Amino acid sequence: MFDPQDAVLVLEDGQVYVGEPYGAIGTTSGEIVFATGMTGYQETLTDPSYDRQIVVQTFPHIGDTGINGEDPESSRIWVAGYVVRDPSPNVSNWRATGSLDDDLESNHIVGISHIDTRKLVRHLRSAGVMRAAIFSGDALLDGDGKLRTIDSMLDEVKATPQMKGMSLYDEVSTKEAYTIEPCGEFEGKEPLFTVAAVDLGIKSMTPHRMAERGCRVHVVPSTITFDELQSLNPDGVFFSNGPGDPEQADSEVNLLRQVLDAGYPFFGICFGNQLLGRALGFGTYKLKFGHRGINQPVKDMTTGKIEITAHNHGFAVDAPIGETVDAPFENGKYGKVFVSHIDLNDNVVEGLQCVDIPAFSVQYHPEAAAGPHDAAYLFDRFVDLMRSVKEGTRNA
Numbered sequence: 539m540f541d542p543q544d545a546v547l548v549l550e551d552g553q554v555y556v557g558e559p560y561g562a563i564g565t566t567s568g569e570i571v572f573a574t575g576m577t578g579y580q581e582t583l584t585d586p587s588y589d590r591q592i593v594v595q596t597f598p599h600i601g602d603t604g605i606n607g608e609d610p611e612s613s614r615i616w617v618a619g620y621v622v623r624d625p626s627p628n629v630s631n632w633r634a635t636g637s638l639d640d641d642l643e644s645n646h647i648v649g650i651s652h653i654d655t656r657k658l659v660r661h662l663r664s665a666g667v668m669r670a671a672i673f674s675g676d677a678l679l680d681g682d683g684k685l686r687t688i689d690s691m692l693d694e695v696k697a698t699p700q701m702k703g704m705s706l707y708d709e710v711s712t713k714e715a716y717t718i719e720p721c722g723e724f725e726g727k728e729p730l731f732t733v734a735a736v737d738l739g740i741k742s743m744t745p746h747r748m749a750e751r752g753c754r755v756h757v758v759p760s761t762i763t764f765d766e767l768q769s770l771n772p773d774g775v776f777f778s779n780g781p782g783d784p785e786q787a788d789s790e791v792n793l794l795r796q797v798l799d800a801g802y803p804f805f806g807i808c809f810g811n812q813l814l815g816r817a818l819g820f821g822t823y824k825l826k827f828g829h830r831g832i833n834q835p836v837k838d839m840t841t842g843k844i845e846i847t848a849h850n851h852g853f854a855v856d857a858p859i860g861e862t863v864d865a866p867f868e869n870g871k872y873g874k875v876f877v878s879h880i881d882l883n884d885n886v887v888e889g890l891q892c893v894d895i896p897a898f899s900v901q902y903h904p905e906a907a908a909g910p911h912d913a914a915y916l917f918d919r920f921v922d923l924m925r926s927v928k929e930g931t932r933n934a
């Protein structure tokens with residue numbers, strides 16, 4: 539069924555795909571998910587929210603523009619494994635500094651190519667995302683040097699942990715705080731606002747989008763205490779995107795409640811949106827196959843406008859759509875809240891807007907790395923929120 543030079547992808551439900559090794563040779567496991575972006579593979583690979591996930595690219599031809607030093611969203615590749623149909627044999631781009639294949643190999647990312655990714659993605663859409671593993675090289679052989687059975691590989695897949703229940707943000711968060719200074723037209727000027735950005739797996743474009751608007755951004759570890767956060771004297775607090783199950787983030791939810799209690803303007807993206815949802819007393823749940831790509835239609839419920847947006851999430855907030863309700867936590871302690879955005883493909887909650895406290899969040903990625911820039915106004919909204927609270931002009 540397979541040869542020693544092949545790569546084998548085994549899904550927890552027993553589906554098997556035989557292809558060619560891509561990137562590093564060896565074995566890897568994780569939750570297998572699919573990403574629909576036709577561009578932006580470097581941003582995908584380096585997004586810390588993909589920690590412990592094997593990513594399948596639906597776009598068949600990956601690697602055409604090689605890799606460059608400008609597009610990574612963090613200091614390393616985070617995906618656990620990589621699945622592509624047809625890797626480009628050529629690198630063709632003026633910014634390219636190397637090939638994707640070599641980059642995957644030197645980062646020890648095990649991948650598989652030349653499988654029917656269309657069939658695989660259709661299967662994941664109907665069966666849901668699940669655990670999987672890729673095997674190549676010695677990982678295909680048993681102790682006696684003979685080819686392993688699929689059953690033994692399947693046993694290995696079934697012994698790996700489920701994404702539901704995983705706490706991963708500490709693993710990807712920065713260990714040391716660092717500061718991003720105002721840039722662009724604000725470079726060298728006194729910052730307009732200071733933001734404390736809690737790094738739960740932050741993408742580098744996010745603080746950059748704030749710095750472009752005149753903010754000084756202190757990116758701080760997930761282990762920061764509320765006292766340490768306060769000592770930064772921020773005008774606003776931000777919680778980033780990040781990997782893992784938002785149900786397993788009680789300490790961050792407690793930190794966020796202290797932030798809300800103190801009245802800091804708050805903005806959250808993706809995992810940060812899920813944590814705002816939890817802080818307000820809503821639940822979160824796992825989606826069947828999630829949203830990962832750069833072409834998701836989102837409706838702004840306030841204006842009725844549709845944005846085309848970048849997504850990477852497998853969980854979502856469970857909140858009522860179309861009505862303003864008391865936030866459930868402690869009988870409406872945080873006042874009223876409404877769902878500000880929904881995904882038009884499946885009506886999943888994509889944003890929360892508090893009415894009585896200065897806090898809002900979105901489930902998708904306005905930093906647009908990669909992706910369309912339709913949602914950039916959300917960073918302006920955060921800056922406006924910090925301004926109105928600072929100047930005491932916010933309409934409560």
Ligand SMILES: NC(=O)CC[C@H](N)C(=O)O
Binds near residue numbers: 587780807850
């Ligand atoms: N990009 C993110 O922040 C993802 C949040 C969460 N890990 C999810 O999959 O839904």
